[in-house]
Amino acid sequence: MNDNVVLQVNNVAKSFAKNKVIHDITFEVRQGEVYGFLGPNGAGKTTLVRMMLGLIDFQQGIIKIHGHDIKKDFKSAVREVGAIVETPYFYPYMSGYDNLRLAANVYDGVTKENIDEVLEMVQMKKRSKDKVRTYSLGMRQRLGIARALLHKPKLVILDEPTNGLDPQGMREIRELIRQLAIERDITFFISSHLLKEVEVTCDRVAILNEGKLLATGTVQELLKEANADNFEDYFIELTKKERELHV
Numbered sequence: 001m002n003d004n005v006v007l008q009v010n011n012v013a014k015s016f017a018k019n020k021v022i023h024d025i026t027f028e029v030r031q032g033e034v035y036g037f038l039g040p041n042g043a044g045k046t047t048l049v050r051m052m053l054g055l056i057d058f059q060q061g062i063i064k065i066h067g068h069d070i071k072k073d074f075k076s077a078v079r080e081v082g083a084i085v086e087t088p089y090f091y092p093y094m095s096g097y098d099n100l101r102l103a104a105n106v107y108d109g110v111t112k113e114n115i116d117e118v119l120e121m122v123q124m125k126k127r128s129k130d131k132v133r134t135y136s137l138g139m140r141q142r143l144g145i146a147r148a149l150l151h152k153p154k155l156v157i158l159d160e161p162t163n164g165l166d167p168q169g170m171r172e173i174r175e176l177i178r179q180l181a182i183e184r185d186i187t188f189f190i191s192s193h194l195l196k197e198v199e200v201t202c203d204r205v206a207i208l209n210e211g212k213l214l215a216t217g218t219v220q221e222l223l224k225e226a227n228a229d230n231f232e233d234y235f236i237e238l239t240k241k242e243r244e245l246h247v
């Protein structure tokens with residue numbers, strides 16, 4: 001394996017009963033990049049994220065995290081991942097700090113210093129002694145990212161990280177992700193249906209539609225290849241072509 005590769009998804013397919021929802025997908029994510037997994041509602045993003053975390057099984061292909069096969073070497077693979085899938089849950093009547101302390105019990109060797117460090121990283125140190133019920137949605141999301149970082153994972157997976165946030169909250173999360181990737185060399189895999197969000201946050205993107213991977217690359221590369229000048233037009237055209245093939 002190339003040391004630079006943190007996530008490998010190789011020829012992966014998944015069906016629910018007879019309904020194939022992921023079709024032979026292959027891509028890889030490199031150390032330190034912010035990778036956007038973009039697709040309309042129902043494309044299969046959450047399904048793939050859950051497969052990557054070992055939460056659901058799949059019939060075909062291999063998923064490796066930092067070289068560890070999620071099926072054959074589950075413990076080593078998940079040790080390398082931090083994730084937020086859906087809205088992170090916290091005990092509302094406990095402080096942010098105490099919530100993290102509780103979460104830290106799950107891992108070996110996470111110290112008080114590690115908790116302080118992740119709170120600092122997401123700029124939540126000042127509010128960490130306040131009860132979570134007093135936090136805004138954006139603050140809860142930042143605390144969720146702190147929790148995902150506690151065991152120093154190689155890869156952080158965020159499923160729709162700005163869902164429900166106002167524009168200011170969205171920008172804060174976006175800037176935090178970019179900052180952590182650049183300053184801490186943390187690799188992010190972000191699933192989203194928000195084009196603008198992915199365009200401004202991610203180094204490279206994969207476009208998923210009806211369980212099929214239609215394109216991968218930087219936004220600039222994709223636009224150049226298709227001779228398009230705006231990402232929204234490109235995306236709608238690309239997914240429309242695919243839809244038309246099926247009518």
Ligand SMILES: Nc1ncnc2c1ncn2[C@@H]1O[C@H](COP(=O)(O)OP(=O)(O)OP(=O)(O)O)[C@@H](O)[C@H]1O
Binds near residue numbers: 045048193
């Ligand atoms: N447990 C399940 N049983 C049967 N079908 C499922 C199950 N989970 C997901 N699906 C189907 O798989 C397809 C992909 O769903 P998924 O939730 O992964 O899409 P998504 O891209 O995350 O969409 P959204 O942006 O709306 O969350 C959909 O057709 C969905 O109905």
